[in-house]
Amino acid sequence: MSEFSILRQQAGLTVTEAALRTGYSERTVCRWDKGETQPRKAVLDLLRAIKPGGGQNSTPPAFTFIDLFAGIGGLRRGFEPLGGKCVFTCEWDRYSQKTYMANFPQDDHEIAGDIRKVESKDIPAHDLLLAGFPCQPFSIAGVSKKNALNRPHGFACEAQGTLFFDVARIIRDHQPKALVLENVKNLVNHDRGHTFRVIYDVLTKELGYHVEKRVIDAKSWVPQHRERIFIVGFREKNGFSFDDMEVPDPLNGPKLGSILHRSGDSPEKPFTEKDGQAAAKYTLSVHLWGYLRDYAEKHRQKGNGFGFGLFGPSDVARTLSARYYKDGSEILILREGNVPRRLTPRECARLMGFDGRGRPPMVIPVSDTQAYRQFGNAVVVPVVEAVARHMEPWLLEAVRSGAGATRKAAIA
Known part of the structure; x- marks a missing residue:
């Protein structure tokens, strides 16, 4: 797909409409669209200006965030409209990278691949961490047995070897003001609840975050029964709760x-x-x-x-x-x-x-x-938007107050 075609679609224009806006013939625009010829830079700049948000790059961001296990950018689409700026993206699948880059072409950073090979020091400071992390099986070994054998447990052991460990590592080293993790509903019951207990204990006891969770069904916003768990954490206790989040009546949802x-x-x-x-x-x-x-x-x-x-x-x-x-x-x-x-x-x-x-x-x-x-594999964008809007007052207040802004000296 040509750069012109990508920008044209992002601007919401048909080939005919693009011809009218650029002043060229429809035949010429079709050739640009197919990549047979290249338009002048001024044409591409025009499409970038037409694209929603295309002229807002000079405005300082309300907050910065990173997008881990980014997929095709569903979590990002919920938080970017609040004025957030994505400063780091990580996604291992090359096809998902292709779709992500086609829809976020203005990024000033490359997409990192395997998160296990990314060092914390190579990730920019950020206010918010987003991660739709895969849930791989956690260790079943009991804490009591490890205590008896004088072996470490908790963050140092039970999360080791899973991709959640890498999320926790980045949280530990950067201490963002807030975090949003998304996963399947069954995360709560996986391994008779052991998996979620480990995650919750790591976030709260090991990393010191104040955490709230909620399972949300997307059928309030889209015609699909899709339940996912959202885990929101703040570095400082601020009264955030999911209890008063407004969710439209699913019985009146779209068909x-x-x-x-x-x-x-x-x-x-x-x-x-x-x-x-x-x-x-x-x-x-x-x-x-x-x-x-x-x-x-x-x-x-x-x-x-x-x-x-x-x-x-x-x-x-x-x-x-x-x-x-x-x-x-x-x-x-x-x-x-x-x-x-x-x-x-x-x-x-x-x-x-x-x-x-x-x-x-x-x-x-x-x-x-x-x-x-x-x-x-994606998240439902309107659900993420609803979570983002619900978080917005607390998130912006955390950014203004500077809570948890200091990075660890080890990665400074």
Whole structure:
């Protein structure tokens, strides 16, 4: 995808609209879009100025933050609109890096890869740490046994060997004013609650943060049942609580029809046909549809709940997963009298809240397979925005007061 195409989409312009805004012919703009020729620098600068937030770089940030296990930038999208500036990004997957860079092209820093190879001293000072960290199994060894063997436990042992250890290491060395961690709902119950106890004890007892948590279902904002835990910590006790966070009534939440392609919409290759409907390639093959039905029936007879999920415009979908690219079985779109279809990647962007009212369309520069994986692993943007707005008064006050601003002397 050409730089012009990326900037055009971020500015929310069609090829025709870009031609009108730049004063060039539509044919010339099409060639820029395909990367066949390169536009003048002035054209690219114009698109950057049109892009939302494009002319605000001179304003001092309200706070700085880092984006760990960044994925495609879902957590960042929630906090950047508050006036925050991302000063460091870490994401190991190269395809996710590609999508991230396509949607945040103005960054003045490169994306770091493996967090285990990043030293704390190489990370800039920051006010807020964001991390949608993977939850790998924690050690099951009991503290009492380790005490009997005179071996260390807690931060020095039980978190060792997991990616949470690296998050804790960075928190310890930089002492940001606040942190936001996001994970699957089952983090609370994993290993009979042991995993979350270790995380909570590390954050509170070892690192000294005041921590609140809440499991939030995204179906209040998007037509998808998706529960995730958000862990918020502040270096200084300030009265922050999730108890009074406003969450819209999920019974009145949006339905799938609000994110599906419709006849008459502007066409977008490769996701839709000329009439705006989803492209034919997203319809399941007769063979796959038969297999899914047989599989579901087999498990129904055994009393199991396994099977596909079939949804219409007035429904709320199951959770979109990273395996969606395999057969799309958890969210199949009903087509009366026809074989059902998968969601397109553009519809997934809408389902996860990356696209929506008031936002330019997200740039999707990767294959469908990679896009499905990325959206299935992502956070729902409107949920993060709600958490960010709820945190905002306490976060800005922490920045103003300078609480916890000093970095450890060891990394100064």
